[in-house]
Amino acid sequence: MEKRKEIPDIIVGRLPRYLRVLINLKETKVTTNSHELGLLLGYSAAQVRKDLSQFGGFGKQGTGYNIESLINNLEEILNVKVPRGIVLVGIGNLGKAILHYKGFEKHGFYIAGAFDDDPDLEGVLIGNCKVKSQKMLRSFIQENNIQIAMITTPASEAQKVAEELVASGISAILSYATTILKLPEEIRVEYSDPIISLQHMTYYLD
Amino acid sequence: MEKRKEIPDIIVGRLPRYLRVLINLKETKVTTNSHELGLLLGYSAAQVRKDLSQFGGFGKQGTGYNIESLINNLEEILNVKVPRGIVLVGIGNLGKAILHYKGFEKHGFYIAGAFDDDPDLEGVLIGNCKVKSQKMLRSFIQENNIQIAMITTPASEAQKVAEELVASGISAILSYATTILKLPEEIRVEYSDPIISLQHMTYYLD
Numbered sequence: 001m002e003k004r005k006e007i008p009d010i011i012v013g014r015l016p017r018y019l020r021v022l023i024n025l026k027e028t029k030v031t032t033n034s035h036e037l038g039l040l041l042g043y044s045a046a047q048v049r050k051d052l053s054q055f056g057g058f059g060k061q062g063t064g065y066n067i068e069s070l071i072n073n074l075e076e077i078l079n080v081k082v083p084r085g086i087v088l089v090g091i092g093n094l095g096k097a098i099l100h101y102k103g104f105e106k107h108g109f110y111i112a113g114a115f116d117d118d119p120d121l122e123g124v125l126i127g128n129c130k131v132k133s134q135k136m137l138r139s140f141i142q143e144n145n146i147q148i149a150m151i152t153t154p155a156s157e158a159q160k161v162a163e164e165l166v167a168s169g170i171s172a173i174l175s176y177a178t179t180i181l182k183l184p185e186e187i188r189v190e191y192s193d194p195i196i197s198l199q200h201m202t203y204y205l206d
Numbered sequence: 207m208e209k210r211k212e213i214p215d216i217i218v219g220r221l222p223r224y225l226r227v228l229i230n231l232k233e234t235k236v237t238t239n240s241h242e243l244g245l246l247l248g249y250s251a252a253q254v255r256k257d258l259s260q261f262g263g264f265g266k267q268g269t270g271y272n273i274e275s276l277i278n279n280l281e282e283i284l285n286v287k288v289p290r291g292i293v294l295v296g297i298g299n300l301g302k303a304i305l306h307y308k309g310f311e312k313h314g315f316y317i318a319g320a321f322d323d324d325p326d327l328e329g330v331l332i333g334n335c336k337v338k339s340q341k342m343l344r345s346f347i348q349e350n351n352i353q354i355a356m357i358t359t360p361a362s363e364a365q366k367v368a369e370e371l372v373a374s375g376i377s378a379i380l381s382y383a384t385t386i387l388k389l390p391e392e393i394r395v396e397y398s399d400p401i402i403s404l405q406h407m408t409y410y411l412d
Contacts (some may be wrong), residue, residue: 010216016405021386040386079408086404093303098400100299103384107401108408147411148404172407174400178309180227180246188410190403194304194380195313197396198292198354199222201378202285202314204394205353 011051017041018052019074023106026067033064080108085146087170089161090153091116091131094176098152099127109148113140141168148172155179162189217257223247224258225280229312232273239270286314291352293376295367296359297322297337300382304358305333315354319346347374354378361385368395 021040025032034048041048052065055077075081086104088095088111095114104110114126117134124131132140140146149170151158158177165173172188175181181189227246231238240254247254258271261283281287292310294301294317301320310316320332323340330337338346346352355376357364364383371379378394381387387395 012409013406015409016402017386019405020384020399020402024385040388077409078405079411080405084408084411093299093306097299097303101400103401107405109401109404148407150400172404172411174403174407178226179230180223182246188407190407192398192400192403193226194307194356194398195309195315196222196226197380197398198315198378199225199284199286199313200219201354201380201394201396202290203218203221203283205285205290205378 007054011054014041014043014051015074015078018048019071019078020107022067022071022074026071029067031064032067032070037065075108078108082108084109084148085112085144086110086148086150087112087137087141087146087165088114088129088150088152089116089134089137089165090151090157090177091118091121091126092152092154095152096126098150099129101127112144112146115140137164138168141165141170146170148174151175151177153177213260217260220247220249220257221280221284224254225277225284225313228273228277228280232277235273237270238273238276243271281314284314288314290315290354291318291350292316292354292356293318293343293347293352293371294320294335294356294358295322295340295343295371296357296363296383297324297327297332298358298360301358302332304356305335307333318350318352321346343370344374347371347376352376354380357381357383359383 018037021037034045038045038048055073083105086109088098091114099111099114111129114129114131115134115137116131121131122133147170149165151161151173153161155177158175158179159181162173162181162183166183166187174190174192176192178193178195183189224243227243240251244251244254261279289311292315294304297320305317305320317335320335320337321340321343322337327337328339353376355371357367357379359367361383364381364385365387368379368387368389372389372393380396380398382398384399384401389395
C-alpha cells in the first residue's frame with residue numbers, strides 16, 4: 001500500500017482520536033463538520049480539514065462530513081475493520097486491569113491470549129481469559145498469526161519479553177513497562193507511561 | 207516565565223523521554239551524545255541536538271553531554287525538581303494498579319490522595335494510600351494545594367469528575383477514561399488510552 005508511506009506519522013497519530021470522537025458523535029448525530037471536530041479535540045477547524053483531506057474528499061463543501069461514512073473510511077485506513085488479536089504478557093495488577101477492560105472489541109481488538117511466567121497464575125480465569133504459561137507464548141503467536149502484543153511486565157523483564165515476542169513474529173508492541181525497548185527498526189513500538197504524560201504537563205505548571 | 211511559551215509543544219512532549227533515557231544511562235555512564243540518545247529514542251542525532259539546543263547550550267562540541275547536568279536541567283525545565291502530589295479518582299482495577307506502582311517518586315511525583323465514591327472502599331489501604339470518600343475531594347485538593355489529578359473512573363463518570371476537579375483548583379489531568387473531556391482551554395489534559403496507541407500502529411500493519 002504505497003499511499004500509507006506518504007502520510008506524516010504525526011497525522012496518522014491523530015486519526016484514532018478522530019475515530020474515537022466520531023464513534024461518540026454517532027450516537028446522537030448523522031453529520032458533523034471540521035469546526036465541531038476541532039472543538040471536541042482541541043484542534044483548529046483548518047487542521048481538521050487538512051488532516052482529513054490527506055485521505056481524500058470525505059467532506060462536502062457546506063454540508064460537512066457524514067459521520068458513518070467517515071468512521072468507515074477511518075476504520076479502513078487504520079486497518080481495524082477486522083478485529084485483531086493481541087497477546088498480553090505480564091499479569092500483575094495492570095495486566096489484570098487490562099483483562100477486565102471491556103473497550104477492546106468495540107474498537108477492533110480482542111485479547112487472544114494472556115501470559116505470565118508465574119506457575120501459580122497458569123489456568124486462572126481473569127475477565128474472559130485463562131492465563132497461559134509464558135513458555136507457550138511463541139507457539140501461540142505463530143499458530144494464531146498474532147501481530148500485536150502488549151507488555152505489562154516489570155521494567156526489568158520487558159526487554160527479554162520484547163525480544164521473544166519479535167522472534168515469535170510480533171510486529172507491533174504497546175509497552176506499559178517503564179523502560180525504552182531496543183528492537184529492530186521495523187518493529188512498531190508505542191509506550192504508555194504515566195510519568196511521560198505527567199512531566200509533559202508539569203512543564204506548563206508554576 | 208516567558209521562555210516557556212516559545213517552545214513548540216511537540217518538543218516539550220519529547221523532553222520527558224530524554225529524561226527517562228538519561229536516568230537509565232546515568233547508572234553506567236557519565237557522558238552521552240546526540241548519536242547515542244537518538245539511537246535509544248529512535249530520533250536522528252540532528253533532531254536530538256536541535257531539541258536540546260532549544261533550552262540553551264547543554265552540550266559541548268566534541269565531548270557531548272554530561273548526563274547528570276542534563277538531567278538537572280531537564281528536571282528544572284519540566285518543573286519536577288520538587289515532588290508534586292497527585293490525586294487519583296476512581297479505584298477500580300486500574301486505579302489499584304496505579305496505587306501499587308512504584309515509579310512515581312523517582313520521577314517527581316507521589317499519590318497524595320486516592321478517592322472513590324464506593325463507601326465500601328473508604329478507609330481501605332491500597333499500596334501506601336487509604337482510599338478516601340469522593341465527597342472529600344474538593345477540600346483535600348484545596349487544603350493540600352494539589353494541581354494534578356489522574357482519572358481512572360468509568361468513561362461515563364469522567365466528565366463529571368473532571369468538572370469537580372477543575373472547580374477544586376486542579377490544572378492538569380491525566381485521564382485513563384476512554385472519553386474526550388470538555389474542559390476550559392487553560393486546563394492541560396493528557397489521555398492514556400490503549401485503543402489510540404493500538405490503532406496508531408495497526409495503520410502500518412498489513
